[in-house]
Amino acid sequence: MAMASTTIPTLDFTRFREGSTLERQTFSEQLLAGFVRYGFVKVVNHGIEDHMIQGIFDQSKEFFEMPERLKLKAEHPPRPDPHRGWSRVGKEKLAGITGFQKGVRNPKIVDDAKESFDIGSNQDPLFPNIWPDEEDLPVFKAFTSSYFEQCHEVHMGILRCIELALHLTEGRLESLCCANHTELRLTHYPEIDVDSLRGGKRNRITEHTDFGTITLLWQDSTGGLEVEDPLAPGVYIPVETKHKSEMVVNIGDTLQRWTNDTLCSVNHRVTIPVSMRDHDRGMLPARTSIAFFGKANRDASLRCLSEFSRDRPPRFDEDVTALEYNQRMVEKTY
Numbered sequence: 001m002a003m004a005s006t007t008i009p010t011l012d013f014t015r016f017r018e019g020s021t022l023e024r025q026t027f028s029e030q031l032l033a034g035f036v037r038y039g040f041v042k043v044v045n046h047g048i049e050d051h052m053i054q055g056i057f058d059q060s061k062e063f064f065e066m067p068e069r070l071k072l073k074a075e076h077p078p079r080p081d082p083h084r085g086w087s088r089v090g091k092e093k094l095a096g097i098t099g100f101q102k103g104v105r106n107p108k109i110v111d112d113a114k115e116s117f118d119i120g121s122n123q124d125p126l127f128p129n130i131w132p133d134e135e136d137l138p139v140f141k142a143f144t145s146s147y148f149e150q151c152h153e154v155h156m157g158i159l160r161c162i163e164l165a166l167h168l169t170e171g172r173l174e175s176l177c178c179a180n181h182t183e184l185r186l187t188h189y190p191e192i193d194v195d196s197l198r199g200g201k202r203n204r205i206t207e208h209t210d211f212g213t214i215t216l217l218w219q220d221s222t223g224g225l226e227v228e229d230p231l232a233p234g235v236y237i238p239v240e241t242k243h244k245s246e247m248v249v250n251i252g253d254t255l256q257r258w259t260n261d262t263l264c265s266v267n268h269r270v271t272i273p274v275s276m277r278d279h280d281r282g283m284l285p286a287r288t289s290i291a292f293f294g295k296a297n298r299d300a301s302l303r304c305l306s307e308f309s310r311d312r313p314p315r316f317d318e319d320v321t322a323l324e325y326n327q328r329m330v331e332k333t334y
C-alpha cells in the first residue's frame, strides 16, 4: 500500500494559553490550517499535567486488568444509548460506519479487537454513569471524573481557537456545547498476532470518523493509529507520539456539518504499527488509548450554521439534533 511521507503538525498550546492577542490569533490560524489540511493535529502543553495523564493510563490499566467478574459489575447496558460502562472485546464494530461520511457503505463488518470503558458527565441527568465497585478500584471514579472535567476545559479552549480563526462571534461554538453529552473513553487493545490484523480480517479499530465536535486523544507508545490523507484518499499517515502527554486532536462530523465542510472529519483507524509492518508473524503488544469525545448539546441542531451557508448552499440541511445523530451512529456500531 502507498504510504505518505508526511506527518501531521505539532502545535504548542502555550502560545494560546499565555500568549498576547496577536499570538493567540496566530496560533489559532495555524491550528485551523492543520485541521483544514489533515483533520488532525498534535498539541503539546495543552494544560493537562503529566501526572494526570500518567494517572489516567494507570487507572485504565487497573480497570482492564481486573478479572471479568469484577468488570461485569460495570457492564455497558445492552441498549445503544450514549456509552456508559464496560464493553467487552468484540462488542463494538466501527466497520458499521466506515464510509458513512463519504456516502459509501462498507460491505464487510468485522469486530474491533478492543474493549472499552465509557464515562459521561456526573451532572448528566439522562444517562448516569456506571462505575466499577469502589472496593475493587477505590480512586477510579474520582480520578476519571476529574480528568473528564479537565478535558472539557481543553475542549472549550480548542473551540475558542476555531472561533477566532474562523472569525466567529466569541462563544458561538462554545454555547452549543456543554459537558453533558461528551464522553471519556478508556480503550484497551489486547495483545494480538500480526497476521490476524492483515488484510482486514480483523482490526484494532476499523476506519471511521468521530461523530462529535472534536476528539482529544492520548496514546501509549505502541503505535498503529493512522489517518487517511484528505488529499490522497486511500493513503494513511501514521500518527505516532513521542510522549504520552502529546494530545492528538481531530475534527468530528458535528464540526463538518456546522461549518458546511470548511472543517472535515477525517477517516482514521488503528492497525499494525509501522515498526511491525514487515513482520509476517509475531505478537503485537497490548495498546491503550484515552479519548475524550467533545460533543454538542443534545438538543443542538447539526444543520449548517448560518455563517457558513450564506454564500454557498448548505450541504447539511437536515435538522437532526446532536443526540439523534449520535444514536444513529451508535446503532450502526454497537
Ligand SMILES: O=C(O)CCC(=O)C(=O)O
Pocket: 185, 187, 205, 210, 217, 219, 225, 268, 269, 270, 288, 289, 291
Ligand atoms: O485508540 C486510538 O488511538 C483511536 C481510537 C478511536 O479512533 C476512537 O475510539 O474513535
Ligand SMILES: [Fe+2]
Pocket: 208, 209, 210, 215, 268
Ligand atoms: Fe475515532
